[in-house]
Amino acid sequence: MSYRDEIAQAVAAAAQLPAAEVAAMLETPPSQEMGDFALPCFKLAKTLRKAPPMIADMLKESVTLPPAVERVESVKGYLNFYLHRAQQVRDALAPVRALGEAYGHSQEGQGRTVCIDYSSINIAKRFHIGHLSTTVLGHALARIYTAMGYKVVSINHLGDWGTQFGKMICAYKKWGNRQMIEEGGIQAMTELYVRFDQEAQKDETLLDEGRAWFKRIEDQDPEAMEIFTWFKEITLKDAMRVYDMLGITFDSYAGESFYIDKMGRVIDELTAKGLLRDSDGAKVVDVGEDMPPYLILKKDGATLYATRDLAAALYRKDTYDFAKCLYVVAYQQNLHFRQLFKVIELMGYPWYKDMEHISYGMVSYEGQTLATRKGHVVYLDDLLARAVEKAAAIIQEKNPDLPNKEQVARQVGIGSVVFTTLFNSRIKDIDFWWDRALNFDGETAPYVQYCHARCCSLLRKGGGAPAGEVDYSLLDDESSLAVAKLIASFPETVTDACHRGEPFLITRLSVALAQAFNRFYLDNRILVEDPAVTAARLALTDAVRQVLRNALYLLGVEAPEAM
RNA sequence: GCGCCUGUAGCUCAGUGGAUAGAGCGUUCGGCUCCGGACCGAAAGGCCACAAGUUCGAUCCUUGUCAGGCGCGCCA
Numbered sequence: 001m002s003y004r005d006e007i008a009q010a011v012a013a014a015a016q017l018p019a020a021e022v023a024a025m026l027e028t029p030p031s032q033e034m035g036d037f038a039l040p041c042f043k044l045a046k047t048l049r050k051a052p053p054m055i056a057d058m059l060k061e062s063v064t065l066p067p068a069v070e071r072v073e074s075v076k077g078y079l080n081f082y083l084h085r086a087q088q089v090r091d092a093l094a095p096v097r098a099l100g101e102a103y104g105h106s107q108e109g110q111g112r113t114v115c116i117d118y119s120s121i122n123i124a125k126r127f128h129i130g131h132l133s134t135t136v137l138g139h140a141l142a143r144i145y146t147a148m149g150y151k152v153v154s155i156n157h158l159g160d161w162g163t164q165f166g167k168m169i170c171a172y173k174k175w176g177n178r179q180m181i182e183e184g185g186i187q188a189m190t191e192l193y194v195r196f197d198q199e200a201q202k203d204e205t206l207l208d209e210g211r212a213w214f215k216r217i218e219d220q221d222p223e224a225m226e227i228f229t230w231f232k233e234i235t236l237k238d239a240m241r242v243y244d245m246l247g248i249t250f251d252s253y254a255g256e257s258f259y260i261d262k263m264g265r266v267i268d269e270l271t272a273k274g275l276l277r278d279s280d281g282a283k284v285v286d287v288g289e290d291m292p293p294y295l296i297l298k299k300d301g302a303t304l305y306a307t308r309d310l311a312a313a314l315y316r317k318d319t320y321d322f323a324k325c326l327y328v329v330a331y332q333q334n335l336h337f338r339q340l341f342k343v344i345e346l347m348g349y350p351w352y353k354d355m356e357h358i359s360y361g362m363v364s365y366e367g368q369t370l371a372t373r374k375g376h377v378v379y380l381d382d383l384l385a386r387a388v389e390k391a392a393a394i395i396q397e398k399n400p401d402l403p404n405k406e407q408v409a410r411q412v413g414i415g416s417v418v419f420t421t422l423f424n425s426r427i428k429d430i431d432f433w434w435d436r437a438l439n440f441d442g443e444t445a446p447y448v449q450y451c452h453a454r455c456c457s458l459l460r461k462g463g464g465a466p467a468g469e470v471d472y473s474l475l476d477d478e479s480s481l482a483v484a485k486l487i488a489s490f491p492e493t494v495t496d497a498c499h500r501g502e503p504f505l506i507t508r509l510s511v512a513l514a515q516a517f518n519r520f521y522l523d524n525r526i527l528v529e530d531p532a533v534t535a536a537r538l539a540l541t542d543a544v545r546q547v548l549r550n551a552l553y554l555l556g557v558e559a560p561e562a563m
Numbered sequence: 564g565c566g567c568c569u570g571u572a573g574c575u576c577a578g579u580g581g582a583u584a585g586a587g588c589g590u591u592c593g594g595c596u597c598c599g600g601a602c603c604g605a606a607a608g609g610c611c612a613c614a615a616g617u618u619c620g621a622u623c624c625u626u627g628u629c630a631g632g633c634g635c636g637c638c639a
Contacts, residue, residue, distance in 0.1 A: 040581055042619060282637055298637040305639045335634055424576060442587040450601050457599060527598050
């Protein structure tokens with residue numbers, strides 16, 4: 001039984017109320033000095049016809065304290081319960097010591113699959129800061145869901161379909177050559193595309209040629225396909241560099257083009273179910289009063305992004321039999337996903353409830369909208385490179401003798417970018433500024449990593465974590481207790497992060513834990529004469545090390561043992 | 564025009580139907596003969612956008628107003 005339930009039962013007996021009702025009333029006080037659980041007595045005032053402070057006083061006298069509770073106080077209408085510290089600390093640390101890397105994991109998802117659609121890059125476009133949120137969020141969610149026991153299918157839903165690819169091939173045939181693309185990569189492809197747009201303004205017949213090339217892709221014409229596939233490979237190779245740096249892999253790269261032969265089924269099914277309606281020559285599905293109709297087929301019979309997303313959803317359900325299907329996509333597309341899920345519901349599939357749009361805020365650069373064409377953009381490899389460079393410079397200054405300096409610089413620099421991206425709730429817009437992005441002070445990855453490295457250092461000096469049982473009653477000071485409480489809250493935080501689709505909860509916890517440990521470190525000398533005290537403090541240090549490491553792992557951030 | 568989202572310290576953001584609304588950055592002051600100073604302590608800084616309502620109690624819930632962002636058929 002949990003502490004909460006024990007206390008609720010004791011109070012319920014004294015106040016003659018249902019235990020469940022009391023349990024729901026119990027809350028956590030705002031600060032540690034006010035105890036571990038509090039019962040606000042205001043609600044009871046009406047039924048008991050007494051002032052809240054009096055009720056609290058009475059309950060204080062009449063309640064039989066459960067063994068875990070050391071004492072109870074009546075303060076301004078609150079009944080505050082204080083747990084025995086040694087027991088709290090033991091309850092916090094013992095599971096970490098026992099479970100190690102598995103601390104924070106759960107069995108919730110046992111036997112269930114979750115599809116996570118994230119990153120989903122466009123062909124022939126360079127990876128930039130606009131792709132950071134989906135990539136980093138999706139990766140963190142993949143790790144969090146895995147920790148929760150789910151089987152995760154990571155899907156990079158490539159943007160590899162559309163008339164722009166016809167234009168690009170047309171431009172390539174006219175002005176490009178193999179060598180120029182091999183050497184220039186995506187940048188060269190982008191330049192070709194820009195040139196096409198410019199020339200097409202002067203000569204409209206180019207647009208027809210572009211359309212013709214796209215038709216050839218649709219018809220699987222060998223020459224068109226060869227070039228198209230090659231462009232795709234170059235784009236993916238470039239993206240793979242970034243994914244490697246971030247430690248990200250995907251289970252599937254089935255993008256839009258993968259679904260071109262799977263849309264007929266969708267159209268047939270929508271027609272058979274009477275959902276498709278003609279509207280100005282196009283085909284739409286009505287999705288209710290509160291949303292505009294969902295456009296499925298263009299006037300000319302061509303499919304749309306929506307059609308492909310619908311086909312993809314059905315395919316994923318068939319192929320993976322997912323318990324959940326997540327789409328990590330910016331909030332711009334809120335309406336689109338609401339419509340998509342509604343159509344699936346109208347098709348009669350109960351699993352529409354398992355679809356979730358993990359939406360996040362927009363990215364701008366120094367107050368302005370990102371604009372690739374104007375060069376008003378920051379590319380991800382540049383950002384990561386500069387972060388690593390800065391980390392390397394700091395190492396050179398502070399710790400020049402550190403072995404594997406390059407590796408640590410990568411862990412810190414890249415970790416810093418990832419951590420910052422996962423620091424706030426998803427919905428917040430992000431305005432990118434270089435000085436902010438490269439800030440290593442305060443609530444950042446290096447702060448948490450430093451604390452972790454310091455724990456490792458202490459453990460090295462102290463001969464490692466104590467093997468056997470330690471005397472937890474030696475950890476009865478305020479700062480030890482604060483650390484223990486945060487450690488104890490980690491599994492619940494992971495669960496919350498999963499259910500809310502909000503990795504930042506874990507990011508924040510890692511900072512709070514590092515802060516609490518720094519306080520503990522200031523208050524207590526860890527390696528002391530008394531072996532029992534040293535063992536107890538090292539046990540706490542090792543638990544902090546483990547939880548920080550586990551937390552950072554879930555975020556996709558590495559934890560170097562020295563830095 | 565309609566819909567969704569956001570509004571909390573100078574800046575970036577947490578937060579909760581309940582006790583004194585928190586953190587980082589920035590600013591000011593202070594701390595290594597001592598286990599890692601990429602650290603720590605302290606101070607200053609708030610009409611929780613505004614107004615009504617519900618409630619014993621609202622920054623939180625409801626409604627309205629204002630400001631900003633996004634979206635609203637043949638792009639993705």
